[in-house]
Structure formats: C-alpha cells, structure tokens
Amino acid sequence: MTPEELGRMLDAYRDGTLGAEDAAALAGALRAGGEEAKRIRRELELAGQLARVFEGADDADFLRSFEERMRAEAGQSQFIRAFEARSAAGTEGRPRRPRLSRRLWTASSPAPWIGAAAAALIGFGMVLLLGRAPSRPATHAPPEGAARDVAARPEEATPHPVRPPLPRPAPAAPTGAAEPDVPPVPPAEPAPPEEGPTPPTAPPPPRPVPVPPVSAPAVARVEETPAPPVPTPEPPPTVARPRATETAVAILEQFQGRIVVTGAGGELPVRPRMPLMTGHTLLVIGPGAADIRFPDGTRVEVQRDATVVFPAKPGASARLEVTEGRILADVVRQPAGKPFVFATAEAEAVVLGTRLAVTAIPGLTRLDVYQGRVRLDRRQDGASAMVGPGQYAIAAKGRPIEAIGPAPAVPRRPRTAAVTGFTLINADTDQPVPGFDPLIDGAVLHLNRLPTRNLNVRANTAPAEVGSVQFALDGRPFKNAEWRVPYALYGDSVKGDYAAWEPSPGEHVLTATPYEKPDAKGEAGLPHTITFYVIDRDR
C-alpha cells in the first residue's frame, strides 16, 4: 500500500471510522510481518511520540507528579505496611511482615508508623523534586531505615494525619507469558462505566428541604482549634487558613451531589443546615448544587464544579468570593452604603438587590443580571460597568468592560423554524452529559471532571426536524450545514453516532441557525447563541 493509503487507514483506525476491508488489510499486514508491518508500527509509534512532544510535560513535571502519586499512596496504610514490611525484610534477608505488623499494632498510638513512613515518602518526593543526589544527606528525608526505627519507638513518632483512602489505579493484568522476572500483578479491574459522573459521597437529600429562616441570633462565634488542613479533591487556590476564631455568616440550606466544605480544621462533615463560617471554602464536585442562605435572606446557589470562599479577612467588603465556576444569586435589598459584594480574581460585583449570576474562570469573570442593576468593578484598573436587566459584562485583561445586550428582539416576521437550545453530548455514549442538557449560556465545562473528553453539541430545534442547521463557533461558520437529525456541531458519522470533539480551553461563542432547506438554503429561522467556558486542569 502507498504511504498515502496507509496514512488514510491509520487516521481512520485512530478515529474509529475504519472500515472492515481496511481493518483486515492492516491486521493482515501486521501479522505478516516484514517491511509493511514495520511501516505501520513506525507510523503508530510516531503518533505516540508526537503526542509526547506536544504534551509539554518535561521530566521535572513527571517527577513532580510522581511525587504527588507517592504522597497519595502514603495515605494508604496497606501500601505503607507492605512497603515497610518489605523494607524490613530486605534489610534482614527474609520477610517478617507478621511480626512487624503485630509489633506495630500493639503500639499505644494508632499506627504511628504510618506517619513516619509518610514523612519518609514525602522526603523521598522532595529529593525527587529537587533532583538532589541521594548520597547527600537530605534535609527532609530520614536516613535509611529511619521509618522502621521510629516505628519501633512509637513514643517518638510524629503524629501525622492519615488521609482517607484515595482511589487506586487499576492494577496491571498478568501476562502469564514470557517474562519470568515480571512480578505477578493482580488482574484488571472491570472497566469503569462509560456514562455518569463520580458517584456522590453522600446521598442527595430530597429537594426542597423545609428550613426555618436564619435569624440574627444564628450568627454565632465559634472557637476552633487550628489544625493542619486535610487535603480535599482539587482544593481551590484560596484554601482557608487556620484561624482561631470563625464567625458563622450563612447556612448551607440544602445541597445535591457531592459537596466539600473545608475550614481551619480541614474537611468538615457536610449536612443540611450546617453553619458556614468565615474562612470556609465550599466546593461542588461534579454535577450538583448547594443552596446558601445569608441572615438577611439573600440566597446563593453554587452550581456544578464551582468553588466559593467566605472571606476570613476582618472587615472585608466582599461577602462571598467566587473562586471558580458559576453562582446564581437572589440578593435582597441591601442597606444604603452597604452593598453585597461578590468578589472574583478579576472583579467585584457590587449589588444593592437583584437577581444575578457570577461566573469565574481563570482570567475572566462574567456577570449576568436578570433583575435590577449591578456594578462590575475590574480590579486591574478600577474600570467599571453598570449592568442592567438582561445584560451581561465581562471583566478580563485586555477587554473593554461594558454592559452587553440585551439580546436582540425577536423579529416581527414569523419564522418557520428556530433553534431552541443546545445539549452537550457524550460522544462515547451518544447521550447527553448529565447537568448539561440544556447547555446554557455562561456554562462552565471542566474537561477533567466530565465523564469524557469526547464531546459534541446537539442543536435542538422547533420543529424537531428542519431543512438544515448551520453552526458557527467563535464567529467562524462551518462549511457544511447539518442536514439530518441530530444536528451536531461536530457531526455524526452514522445517524446518532456522534463524532468526538474536545473543545479547547477558554471562552467559546456558539451559534446555530436553522434553515428551511438542506445546505443552509431557503429561509433562515431564529438562531440561538450561547457563550460557554472550558477549563482544562490537565493542560
């Protein structure tokens, strides 16, 4: 086969569009060996190498990441026990795990050796990170065998908070062949389900939960002893610092999905009606939401994948910091001169009483106002915009801050068709991504928290079938209009089998326009436009 034919086949193989004939040809060539097989392997090898070149992660990134893995492993006592036992066996020439375990578990403190071993592993990570020669004495790492020595003297062991078990990677499957020296590894765990978000840690309570209103006496001062913070899943950049005194500023009225609240003492048990204190951080992990109520009756819904912080700084003007994601707020009328302020990294939304939404992604803050008027102040230069009902404004470096909208009025002439909304599709399962049906204006997509990176967007029309739908992404219309249901942004190879698309991080503006006839011909219907934001923590 010619290089072009081979290239086309391998592209199709990679994209999952390989036909039966080409698949048989490729498999046959590989099995036959020889030059053809070498060419195929070389091409595939190049694809992996190109991915490696473009990934941008250098050796230091790898070592740093591996150190984090080691730290995570350090929280798993079973692993530490096994490693400690091996280390001991290695020193003395034979395994002695039972004796070691028995001796450790009879210690007065609960497994103090875990702390010592974790400290040793963290020290090892430091060495990895800094690239020190291990022969030099490491400041943070104990000398060889130190963990065992400390374990043998539990009274000297440093107390160390033990993390909850983290999800372990799937172990490798046994090969049962060839490599006599390969250690036996357990069989593969079943593949994770294709669809659905991370299961919530706590069952979501039924909504709505009747809760009495928070009154002024509910604002109480609570003394807490500072303690080292316990890591939480993807902690936000502004993790609450330990404080001797915390003040209740709101309550968590109700919630759905997985919610994490951290305070000075680390992660707190989450329950409906729990008080939220100054310095607390609240995270919504994956699909879900948390309803917060302030004493004055102001309500804030923290939406999926969003993080908010209750400022700990005394006298801070902001009542709530939106670190990431989107919140929806219904702010009651505030006293003159004492506005309710939502703060983000880029801006402050100063509110006297209204319904609004604040969306924060790295480098950009968006304010949507549904009722009343809100001033958006940009931190960078103090520029501001007054945003009225139906309008929005964006605070970002290098962009003018101004009120935009409201959306143009519907033309008077009756339309034959309309795009009524969008749905985010999981291209692996061809089903809507939970929480993104519809994909609303201002939505924030965290790629690493979605069930897949293989995505697509479906335009929903009225009527359900129209002549064609023309998409435009970020102002660029696509060459071909979608002419059959489902109307997919990135197409569907077979009817309903969506092609995969991974959106790039940042802001995207998506427009779909229905047409009376195929190929975007005939009368144009009512278009629909949204702006959405993509965050990719892996990049």
Next chain:
Amino acid sequence: MDEREWIQRAQAGDRNAFGEIVRLHQARLRAFAARYVDRSEDVFDLVQDAFLDALRNLLVFDARQEFGPWLRAICRNRIRNYWRERRVRRTAHQALVDAALEEGMGAMEDDLDDAVGKIRALERCVGELQPAHRELLQLRYARGIPVADLARRLDRSPPAMSMILCRIRGALMKCMERSLEAGLP
C-alpha cells in the same frame, strides 16, 4: 554509584535510592510507552503506575539482572491492561487491528536505546515545521481531533486532510532520520 547499587539500596528500604532509579529511567520508559499509547496523559499515568508496581515488587527483582528490561516488562503489562480496558470503547474494526498489534508487541523493541533520542529529534523537527503545520499536528495528536473535524474546520475534504497529515508525518520522519544520523540532539 552505579544503577545496581541504587537498586540494592532501594531494596534495603532506601526511598531516596528508588527516587534516583525513577530519575534514571523515566524518560526512556515514557518514550517506550509512547510507542504503544497515543494519548500522552495515558502514557504519563501508565509509566507512573509501572514505577509503583516496580516499587511494590522490588524485593522479587534479582539485582544481578538488568533493571531496564524488568521495568519495561512491567510497563508492557500495564500497556496490555490499558488496551484491554480500552476494548469496550473500540469499534470491532479497531479491535481487529489492536489484536494484531498486541500479538507483535515485542517486535518494536529492537532499537530501544534510541527511544529518548527519537523524541529529542522529533522535538527539533517539529520546531522546524511551518507554524500552520505545527498547529495542525497539535490539534491532531495532542488534542485527538478527528480528521473529519479538522477537515471541516479547514474547509478541506477528509481525504485531502489525511493526505496533508501524511505528508507532514513523512517530512518529520525524514527529518528525524537525518537528525539521528547526524547525531544532533
């Protein structure tokens, strides 16, 4: 201190020594895994998993043997496991090719010492490409955008887009060969 001594120290429980082993082997092992797995984030995870497997099983390793082949064998197990898990997401036709690839997995290991050098050469050659071609490769290989989508984005037909990619890859291969022959970094 040579590798054998690091291994012996690691087997005796010296974690710093294991850190040194990771530092010595990670680049080559990542280059090795990149031959079989085209998603760079998966390569990253796989290789870390392989090092953790090695750490867990370090005592069964005979320190008189070569450590690299042992580590690669562990990594190969991880890759096979990854392929098995991936099967549920593959089409029947992809699976046919996957099976043939898996059968001949060892056939690609005859020039392993060059794996890191190839990556370095490729980095250099990619840097010499036209910006538009470099961006195209990034969309295709770093972000995994299908050829049909790239074609749509750039107003080309899918076969034409495949042809363009094929020519860029061909140019890169020639450039890599030249670089390796000339001993360029």
